[in-house]
Amino acid sequence: MATVRLSTLKKVFGTNAPAVDVDxxxxxxxxxxxxxxxxxxxxxxxxxxxxxxxxxxxxxxMFDERIVNELDPAERNIAMVFQNYALYPxxxxxxxxxxxxxxxxxxxxxxxxxxxxxxxxxxxxxxxDRKPRQxxxxxxxxxALGRAMIRNPAVYLFDEPLSNLDAALRSYMRNxxxxxxxxxxxxxxxxxxxxxxxxxxxxRIAVMEAGCIQQLATPDEIYERPATKFVAGFVxxxxxxxxxxxxxxxxxxxxxKAGDFTLDVTQPDGxxxxxxxxxTLGIRPEHILLGQGTDKAExxxxxxxxxxxxxxxxxGRRELVLRSTSxxxxxxxxxxxxxxxxxxxxFFAADTGRRIGPN
Amino acid sequence: xMSMVVRQSARAFRVGLVWLGIFLIAMPMLWALLTSLxxxxxxxxxxxxxxxxxxxxxxxSTLLFDTMFVQLFLNSVVVAVGTTLLVLIVxxxxxxxxxxxxxRGAELGAATILFTYFLPSxxxxxxxxxxxxxxxxxxxxxxxxxxxxxxxxxxALWMLRLFFQTLPVEIEQAARVDGASRLGxxxxxxxxxxxxxxxxxxxxxFIIAYNEYLFSFIFINSDAKKTxxxxxxxxxxxxxxxxxxxxxAASVLMTLPVLIVIVSCQxxxxxxxxxxxxxx
Numbered sequence: 001m002a003t004v005r006l007s008t009l010k011k012v013f014g015t016n017a018p019a020v021d022v023d024x025x026x027x028x029x030x031x032x033x034x035x036x037x038x039x040x041x042x043x044x045x046x047x048x049x050x051x052x053x054x055x056x057x058x059x060x061x062m063f064d065e066r067i068v069n070e071l072d073p074a075e076r077n078i079a080m081v082f083q084n085y086a087l088y089p090x091x092x093x094x095x096x097x098x099x100x101x102x103x104x105x106x107x108x109x110x111x112x113x114x115x116x117x118x119x120x121x122x123x124x125x126x127x128x129d130r131k132p133r134q135x136x137x138x139x140x141x142x143x144a145l146g147r148a149m150i151r152n153p154a155v156y157l158f159d160e161p162l163s164n165l166d167a168a169l170r171s172y173m174r175n176x177x178x179x180x181x182x183x184x185x186x187x188x189x190x191x192x193x194x195x196x197x198x199x200x201x202x203x204r205i206a207v208m209e210a211g212c213i214q215q216l217a218t219p220d221e222i223y224e225r226p227a228t229k230f231v232a233g234f235v236x237x238x239x240x241x242x243x244x245x246x247x248x249x250x251x252x253x254x255x256x257k258a259g260d261f262t263l264d265v266t267q268p269d270g271x272x273x274x275x276x277x278x279x280t281l282g283i284r285p286e287h288i289l290l291g292q293g294t295d296k297a298e299x300x301x302x303x304x305x306x307x308x309x310x311x312x313x314x315x316g317r318r319e320l321v322l323r324s325t326s327x328x329x330x331x332x333x334x335x336x337x338x339x340x341x342x343x344x345x346x347f348f349a350a351d352t353g354r355r356i357g358p359n
Numbered sequence: 360x361m362s363m364v365v366r367q368s369a370r371a372f373r374v375g376l377v378w379l380g381i382f383l384i385a386m387p388m389l390w391a392l393l394t395s396l397x398x399x400x401x402x403x404x405x406x407x408x409x410x411x412x413x414x415x416x417x418x419x420s421t422l423l424f425d426t427m428f429v430q431l432f433l434n435s436v437v438v439a440v441g442t443t444l445l446v447l448i449v450x451x452x453x454x455x456x457x458x459x460x461x462x463r464g465a466e467l468g469a470a471t472i473l474f475t476y477f478l479p480s481x482x483x484x485x486x487x488x489x490x491x492x493x494x495x496x497x498x499x500x501x502x503x504x505x506x507x508x509x510x511x512x513x514x515a516l517w518m519l520r521l522f523f524q525t526l527p528v529e530i531e532q533a534a535r536v537d538g539a540s541r542l543g544x545x546x547x548x549x550x551x552x553x554x555x556x557x558x559x560x561x562x563x564x565f566i567i568a569y570n571e572y573l574f575s576f577i578f579i580n581s582d583a584k585k586t587x588x589x590x591x592x593x594x595x596x597x598x599x600x601x602x603x604x605x606x607x608a609a610s611v612l613m614t615l616p617v618l619i620v621i622v623s624c625q626x627x628x629x630x631x632x633x634x635x636x637x638x639x
Contacts, residue, residue: 084529
């Protein structure tokens with residue numbers, strides 16, 4: 001198990017803008033770090049550079065205090081789980097799981113013992129003589145995990161390993177991975193575009209966009225205090241509502257004018273300058289309250305999920321999405337009042353999209 | 360009701376076509392087999408008797424014990440096996456390189472390679488003969504193997520390259536992460552996966568080399584070094600008359616190895632053209 005440190009790491013393909021451009025990233029020993037972002041944000045390229053499958057254009061990758069830039073994948077003592085599992089189709093499950101040990105010259109007896117141990121842990125012991133094509137997706141996934149786990153790697157790398165599974169199995173495997181991480185205490189780097197995976201499993205999440213890390217923080221912090229408008233919009237389902245607004249400071253309050261409504265909020269503490277000027281207001285669906293306040297709207301879409309309703313309202317100027325858990329069943333066409341919880345507003349600079357507020 | 364009748368007759372028509380095809384292809388072979396089993400005098404009769412009046416293996420024993428057939432057969436096998444091995448060794452490594460390593464001109468190189476395959480052998484036979492001659496390899500089986508490789512290799516390279524392209528690169532990356540060297544993963548991971556393609560390519564190469572006539576005819580002078588396609592001709596011409604039962608026996612025996620190889624590799628042949636394994 002190792003600490004991973006990246007500094008001024010850059011990967012440029014041809015003459016394009018850098019695919020990865022990371023100033024500093026330290027992954028703690030035993031941490032489960034998720035690289036989260038939309039496709040093309042550079043998260044997989046970053047992972048592949050950690051693996052040694054891609055060469056950085058510049059910058060350094062260090063495992064503990066050792067620079068590994070020049071090392072082959074085999075010499076880095078990493079284990080990787082691929083999206084398609086990448087099992088060796090002509091080998092049995094046992095041979096697949098044992099392959100990394102075989103390549104390291106571990107004697108056969110010891111190998112067999114280790115394979116049995118890992119197989120029992122992952123509940124694939126009855127599959128050891130099968131070929132990968134005779135396994136279900138979930139079973140293949142376990143075999144791929146087993147192959148990764150068998151040799152106590154310095155770092156585990158996961159490249160969207162759950163995205164080929166169906167919803168039920170995916171949720172089950174998330175659960176399993178959380179357990180495994182708790183048990184193995186290994187340093188794990190997990191790449192995904194699925195925010196649920198990121199939120200549920202990670203110690204910390206690095207949200208990436210256009211090659212850069214937008215925010216590196218715990219899941220709660222990412223959700224509650226997104227550093228940029230991009231992060232705010234990417235994490236959370238349904239997505240955060242954004243409202244362009246104009247703020248006029250008035251002593252200890254800030255008057256927010258958004259066209260269809262005006263809202264007075266207390267100026268947040270610890271700010272160098274008061275809130276003012278044009279900015280983007282962000283509010284999560286669960287922080288818009290139906291049946292409160294005086295602002296009026298009409299319900300245009302209702303998505304019922306049983307325990308809650310995702311409701312789209314039309315305020316006359318814009319549509320807002322909110323989440324209602326009150327149990328009251330709303331219907332399309334209903335006229336309602338709504339209010340935004342003033343203590344749950346997020347403010348982002350209109351130009352840069354950066355969060356405004358005390359950090 | 361009507362449409363069912365139409366469908367049934369369409370089906371009958373298709374089945375009929377298939378049988379016609381089978382008949383056209385199989386009939387000459389069957390006739391060759393039956394003729395080879397006829398006594399010497401019965402081969403050319405009128406009216407035509409396809410079924411022999413009496414069966415005899417006399418033509419086979421003549422062929423095997425009184426002619427150079429066995430020697431020629433061995434020559435052919437040596438040349439075909441030699442060509443196949445050489446083509447496979449160079450072809451798999453070359454095709455893998457063309458598939459997995461990015462370098463300037465890789466695509467152009469691959470296209471040019473295929474182009475050389477399209478050159479008719481009548482055009483290349485003279486230059487190749489001169490080259491082989493200068494190497495001191497004319498009238499040797501080694502010279503034949505080298506010259507067959509010149510036209511079997513391009514196609515093999517192309518076919519293997521297409522096959523390697525269907526292999527998911529992640530599996531090789533996984534092997535690298537797991538500790539395999541480039542060469543190690545080529546033998547342990549790539550080749551086993553490419554087996555159907557390799558078998559299909561070997562068969563193709565084997566048959567090209569085994570059947571080749573022109574180069575063998577021009578390059579080989581010594582009777583003892585002739586290959587079967589040329590040799591059968593010369594077995595026949597030494598007799599006063601053409602003994603058709605012996606010619607047919609030779610044809611049957613010559614077809615046998617190819618037939619055996621194809622039948623035993625059918626499973627791979629079918630999957631050799633167009634399957635990979637990315638699906639998880």
